Amino acid sequence: MVPWRSLVRGAMFVVVALALALPAVTHAQPRTGGELVLVSTEEPDTLDAQKTGTAATGLLMRYLGDTLVTKDLKGNFTAALARSWTASRDGLTWTFQLRTDVKFHDGTPLTAEAVKASIERALAPETKSPIAGALFGPVAGVTASGPSTLQIRLKQPFAPFLDNLTDPRAMILSPQAVRTLGDRFGRSPVGTGPFKFQEWRSADRIIFARNPDYRWAPAYAHAGPPFVDRIVVRIMPESAAQVAAFERGEISVLSVPPTDVRRLRATNKYPFFSFLRKGVGLFMEFNVTKEPFSDIRVRRAMNHAIEKNSVLQIGLEGLGEIAHGPLPPSIWGYWDGIADYAPKYDPARAKALLAEAGWRQRSTGGALEKDGKPFSFVLFAAPIDTWRRSAQIVQAQLRAYGVAMEIQTFEFGTLLSKLRAGEHTAEFMGYTYTSPDIVQVWFHSSNIGTGLTFTHNKDPKLDAMIDASRRETDQTKRLALYRDIQKYIVDQALWVPLWTNTNYVAVQPNVDGAKIHPDGFVVLNDASLK
Amino acid sequence: MRAFLVRRLFLLVPTVLGVTLATFLMLHLTPGDPVTIMLGEFASAADVARLRVELGLDRPLPVQYVKFLARALRGDLGTSIRSRRPVAEEIAERLPPTMQLALAAEVLAVGVGIPAGVAAATARIPAVDSTVVAVTLVGLSMPTFWSGLLLILLFSLTLGWLPITESQGLRALILPAVTLAAPAAAVLARVTRASVLEVLRQDYVRTARAKGVVERVVIYRHALRNALIPVLTVAALQFAGLVAGAVIVESVFARPGLGRLAVTAILSRDFPLAQGIVLVVATMYVFVNVGVDVVYGILDPRIRYR
Numbered sequence: 001m002v003p004w005r006s007l008v009r010g011a012m013f014v015v016v017a018l019a020l021a022l023p024a025v026t027h028a029q030p031r032t033g034g035e036l037v038l039v040s041t042e043e044p045d046t047l048d049a050q051k052t053g054t055a056a057t058g059l060l061m062r063y064l065g066d067t068l069v070t071k072d073l074k075g076n077f078t079a080a081l082a083r084s085w086t087a088s089r090d091g092l093t094w095t096f097q098l099r100t101d102v103k104f105h106d107g108t109p110l111t112a113e114a115v116k117a118s119i120e121r122a123l124a125p126e127t128k129s130p131i132a133g134a135l136f137g138p139v140a141g142v143t144a145s146g147p148s149t150l151q152i153r154l155k156q157p158f159a160p161f162l163d164n165l166t167d168p169r170a171m172i173l174s175p176q177a178v179r180t181l182g183d184r185f186g187r188s189p190v191g192t193g194p195f196k197f198q199e200w201r202s203a204d205r206i207i208f209a210r211n212p213d214y215r216w217a218p219a220y221a222h223a224g225p226p227f228v229d230r231i232v233v234r235i236m237p238e239s240a241a242q243v244a245a246f247e248r249g250e251i252s253v254l255s256v257p258p259t260d261v262r263r264l265r266a267t268n269k270y271p272f273f274s275f276l277r278k279g280v281g282l283f284m285e286f287n288v289t290k291e292p293f294s295d296i297r298v299r300r301a302m303n304h305a306i307e308k309n310s311v312l313q314i315g316l317e318g319l320g321e322i323a324h325g326p327l328p329p330s331i332w333g334y335w336d337g338i339a340d341y342a343p344k345y346d347p348a349r350a351k352a353l354l355a356e357a358g359w360r361q362r363s364t365g366g367a368l369e370k371d372g373k374p375f376s377f378v379l380f381a382a383p384i385d386t387w388r389r390s391a392q393i394v395q396a397q398l399r400a401y402g403v404a405m406e407i408q409t410f411e412f413g414t415l416l417s418k419l420r421a422g423e424h425t426a427e428f429m430g431y432t433y434t435s436p437d438i439v440q441v442w443f444h445s446s447n448i449g450t451g452l453t454f455t456h457n458k459d460p461k462l463d464a465m466i467d468a469s470r471r472e473t474d475q476t477k478r479l480a481l482y483r484d485i486q487k488y489i490v491d492q493a494l495w496v497p498l499w500t501n502t503n504y505v506a507v508q509p510n511v512d513g514a515k516i517h518p519d520g521f522v523v524l525n526d527a528s529l530k
Numbered sequence: 531m532r533a534f535l536v537r538r539l540f541l542l543v544p545t546v547l548g549v550t551l552a553t554f555l556m557l558h559l560t561p562g563d564p565v566t567i568m569l570g571e572f573a574s575a576a577d578v579a580r581l582r583v584e585l586g587l588d589r590p591l592p593v594q595y596v597k598f599l600a601r602a603l604r605g606d607l608g609t610s611i612r613s614r615r616p617v618a619e620e621i622a623e624r625l626p627p628t629m630q631l632a633l634a635a636e637v638l639a640v641g642v643g644i645p646a647g648v649a650a651a652t653a654r655i656p657a658v659d660s661t662v663v664a665v666t667l668v669g670l671s672m673p674t675f676w677s678g679l680l681l682i683l684l685f686s687l688t689l690g691w692l693p694i695t696e697s698q699g700l701r702a703l704i705l706p707a708v709t710l711a712a713p714a715a716a717v718l719a720r721v722t723r724a725s726v727l728e729v730l731r732q733d734y735v736r737t738a739r740a741k742g743v744v745e746r747v748v749i750y751r752h753a754l755r756n757a758l759i760p761v762l763t764v765a766a767l768q769f770a771g772l773v774a775g776a777v778i779v780e781s782v783f784a785r786p787g788l789g790r791l792a793v794t795a796i797l798s799r800d801f802p803l804a805q806g807i808v809l810v811v812a813t814m815y816v817f818v819n820v821g822v823d824v825v826y827g828i829l830d831p832r833i834r835y836r
Contacts, residue, residue, distance in 0.1 A: 037695065043794065045612040045613050045614075045798075046613055046614060051614060053567075053568030053569065053612070054568075125580075125584065128581060128584045128585070130568045130569050130581060131569070134574075134577055183614070183615075186613070186614065186615075187615075201697075201786065202620075202623050202624065202786055203624065203780075203784075203785075203786035203787065203790050203791065204697045204698075204784075204785075204786045205697070234695050234784065235784065236695070236784035237781045237784060237790065237793075238675075238679070238781055238782045238783075238784065240679050240682075241679065241682055241694060241782060241783065241784060244679075244682050244683060244686060244687045244694055245686075245694035245695050247687060248686060248687055248690070248693075248694055250693060250694055250695045251695065413566065450574075450575045451574070451575075
């Protein structure tokens with residue numbers, strides 16, 4: 001019989017052994033050192049997060065800075081510089097509890113006063129902020145109500161507030177560095193991120209060095225400093241040269257141009273990651289103030305008439321997903337019932353709806369006619385390859401119903417001003433956005449003529465639904481509101497959503513631990529070289 | 531000579547005025563403005579209006595142009611809208627790599643183009659002439675964005691001899707310089723060939739040959755020196771063209787330089803920066819032209835300026 005004491009001792013031994021073995025197995029310390037080379041097509045305008053107008057800068061700020069709140073790899077809000085946050089019931093006062101162990105790259109501590117100064121700089125007119133200032137919304141005031149308690153008061157409820165706080169351009173800058181560096185801050189930025197700014201050689205490369213003091217990473221990465229010594233961002237405008245440099249092993253992580261996705265994947269040499277674009281890549285939108293799309297039956301008929309899979313396969317070479325509603329699965333608030341809810345490809349139903357609306361074919365294969373007028377319209381589009389190919393497929397599909405669609409392309413700026421003025425009958429459009437509040441941008445009647453409500457649709461019911469979604473701060477209730485909005489927009493058949501593209505990222509086989517964030521950047525905190 | 535130089539330098543004023551006015555108008559008349567490009571399509575009308583005022587873009591065009599000129603006269607090219615850095619600083623940073631590339635390409639073009647042209651004109655074997663003519667045709671017709679990529683694929687990817695992402699040092703200069711030089715060398719070879727053939731038909735060449743001068747001396751001392759006048763004109767103007775042509779080569783090879791800066795400035799409608807670059811390049815053109823005129827006088831004592 002085994003004595004009880006030795007059983008306990010034996011069990012303890014097992015526990016100790018496990019405790020010793022576990023770190024060795026699951027947390028095998030990655031190799032430190034080395035550098036990762038990224039590539040950017042566009043050169044940043046400035047590395048001052050509050051003064052930038054380029055997307056390239058936003059991506060780099062993910063490494064250089066932290067925001068108050070961020071999103072995890074599933075797209076849910078998670079703590080960053082703020083440990084926690086609460087909103088008042090009216091959605092006007094937001095209180096953030098800040099971490100107390102954070103230091104800027106210049107050694108100064110992150111306090112509520114520092115965060116207040118950083119946000120106030122973004123809002124100040126003399127900063128001339130293209131994007132960062134607007135991210136914080138209608139701010140009435142910022143107060144540091146304790147050493148690590150920050151309050152932001154808003155003039156009116158602002159639904160995308162939390163989403164916007166996760167934007168890299170809302171990162172918190174060192175107020176002391178801003179003061180001492182002045183105009184030079186944009187070429188030597190100081191934040192709190194896992195990497196510090198080291199050097200910027202114009203039109204050539206930007207170099208970031210590991211921040212050895214970093215220990216406040218969001219929960220989706222290990223808390224401590226990154227494993228690699230440096231990130232080098234090579235600026236290369238020509239995508240074919242980028243691909244060649246990647247294949248030669250000179251670049252560690254590459255956002256693969258669509259033309260090279262199939263070939264590079266077929267080599268089976270590189271781990272591939274993909275993420276769905278945050279936005280509907282292509283949809284056909286109707287101007288509801290103009291014949292024939294002023295008739296909801298005709299709009300619904302279009303939704304049944306177009307076979308989207310061919311458009312996706314030929315227009316986008318299959319590198320994406322079919323779209324069903326105004327939001328893609330990659331944006332928080334997407335209702336996953338929409339695929340079943342939305343109208344399906346059904347030629348018979350399309351013909352019946354058209355007939356109901358008074359559009360009839362005189363002879364089989366002839367043009368659709370109503371009161372002696374043929375069914376013909378012009379589709380406005382931008383000169384984008386994938387759009388042009390998709391338009392040609394739609395054109396061919398509609399021709400089978402006796403609908404004559406003509407395609408006209410305009411340079412993007414010109415196209416937008418024509419759509420604002422309502423010169424179109426229907427158009428092709430696409431978007432990229434971070435929050436479901438995008439429905440306000442596309443559908444609220446207050447944006448007719450000035451914003452992007454190119455449907456020119458004045459619908460008090462839809463406006464009220466959108467207004468309610470913007471006032472609500474309870475996330476569960478917001479989800480329900482956005483579900484109803486998606487259903488309503490599909491019911492009204494204001495769009496024919498077509499597809500959303502998938503972006504592909506290839507990584508060198510010697511890179512370990514790189515992760516793709518759904519917001520479209522590569523998390524490098526855990527990355528190391530084999 | 532001095533009066534000539536002074537007059538030529540005075541011509542700089544209307545040239546530069548004309549060029550800046552033309553770019554100013556072209557930039558402002560093409561659709562799109564820097565603010566909407568910066569803010570993107572989701573920007574509110576209020577934000578667009580605010581930034582326009584803050585950047586001084588709400589003022590009438592003539593006022594903006596005159597302000598630009600007044601500042602340029604004092605040597606101040608203004609501030610870039612995109613990067614918010616002084617335009618002069620941006621240009622000063624980007625000019626050296628472009629000059630380096632253009633010079634390397636010019637040396638290559640002259641070093642290859644002129645001997646090839648002479649060889650084609652004087653070769654006893656017809657195959658030499660037809661080969662040079664054929665090769666120059668290829669060199670001329672290949673667009674640099676295409677030939678540049680082919681060179682990268684061959685020398686960097688397939689053979690693995692040269693790096694792609696390096697941007698400093700001689701190794702990084704080889705492929706871009708060859709790409710940029712190829713069409714220029716082809717033009718030089720053709721001009722040299724035609725010019726040498728023409729001179730070889732002149733009486734003094736026949737005289738030289740008749741008095742028994744060695745053929746090499748006939749060609750290099752008697753013929754080539756005279757044949758070089760038109761070649762020199764082309765080569766000098768090419769240099770200015772190489773600086774401008776660097777736009778594409780710099781993009782393909784991701785080299786820092788003035789060309790890429792110009793492209794960014796135009797695409798983002800960065801008016802002050804685009805104007806500044808045009809001003810600098812136009813001034814350079816004028817100076818190169820004056821320089822060519824001066825060299826003419828040295829090469830051909832019959833040319834005198836008053």
